Amino acid sequence: MNLRLRLTVLYGGLFLLAGVALLVVTYFLFTRQVGRRVAIISGTPSPGAPSLPSLESLDAQARELREAAATSLLTQGALALTAVALVAAALGWLVAGRALAPLRQVTETARRIAATAAPGGQARIALRGPEDEVKDLADAFDVMVERLDRSFDAQRRFVANASHELRTPLTLNRSVVEVAMHRRTASADVRELGSKLLRINARHERLIGGLLLLAKSETALTEHGPVDLAALVAHVTPPEVAQHLSEAATIGDALLLERLVHNLVENALRHNNEEGFIQVTTRCARGGRVELEVANSGPVIPPAEVPALFDPFHRRARVAAEGAGLGLSIVRSVAHAHGGEVTARAREEGGLVVVVSLPSG
Structure with missing residues (x-):
């Protein structure tokens, strides 16, 4: 009642x-x-x-x-x-x-x-009426949203600016290391050290790129257009991955949605067993929604640990050095920016099933 x-x-x-x-x-x-x-x-x-x-x-x-x-x-x-x-x-x-x-x-x-993707955006109550308890509540809500909006905007600007500033020295470091490695007088030890430094530098570049994309995906979308998830999957997914594709049209930013598909497939490949399977499915669902499902085999994941997989910088121990821990965080942010949701469940025999639900277009 x-x-x-x-x-x-x-x-x-x-x-x-x-x-x-x-x-x-x-x-x-x-x-x-x-x-x-x-x-x-x-x-x-x-x-x-x-x-x-x-x-x-x-x-x-x-x-x-x-x-x-x-x-x-x-x-x-x-x-x-x-x-x-x-x-x-x-x-x-x-x-x-x-x-x-x-x-x-x-x-x-x-x-x-x-x-909406933006925590506050332009949504305000702006209640008009007599000064009573209800108007006090509405005004307090508007003040809270305004402060949260400024806080999140400042956080996104900081991440974006810091990422841009860090890209320049990393690019310079890569150039210096490559030059030193390709000198005629470079010894085997120098080349080996250079290879290690390049791998570390590449990991930092991926981390900064992920932070930039995460900051972009958490802002309001500026580009909207028809996107077919099936076409994105066919373009991004390697041929050896099993695909069951049906037309799944939505509206949004094609580049961000392509990155969403790429991150899911890359995550499934990285955490898969040697002789395991990966299956990508697109379909139309009920309620005017389309779905992208990525399932793979792999190590057994306790169900209680599944929600933490979407937290930023969360990495599994087996491949901690290979990723920045932002892949699934970016997937969730991109889905939320498009009015969608991401759910995941652990398979009893090992592996994960991730389902992204988006509004149909």
């Missing part, structure tokens, strides 16, 4: 109780007053005086009149009370709806913010 219905029942119930109490008091006072008048009209015979049939008849008629009036009062009063209670319930429903309208506006705004 929602709050509006509970308030309506409360209003109607209180009115009904007050009406019943009023009807009982009215009935008591009415019967008491009529009883007095009947006693006055019928009179009390003096001692030793003979009783008069006409007075007895008058007394009986008065009592019948009193009982009929009391019954009529109860019947008519109950009918009137029922009618008025229904009207009061209807008015209570309208009043409760009007009183709760600002709260619904708060809820809808919060849902819009949650459905």
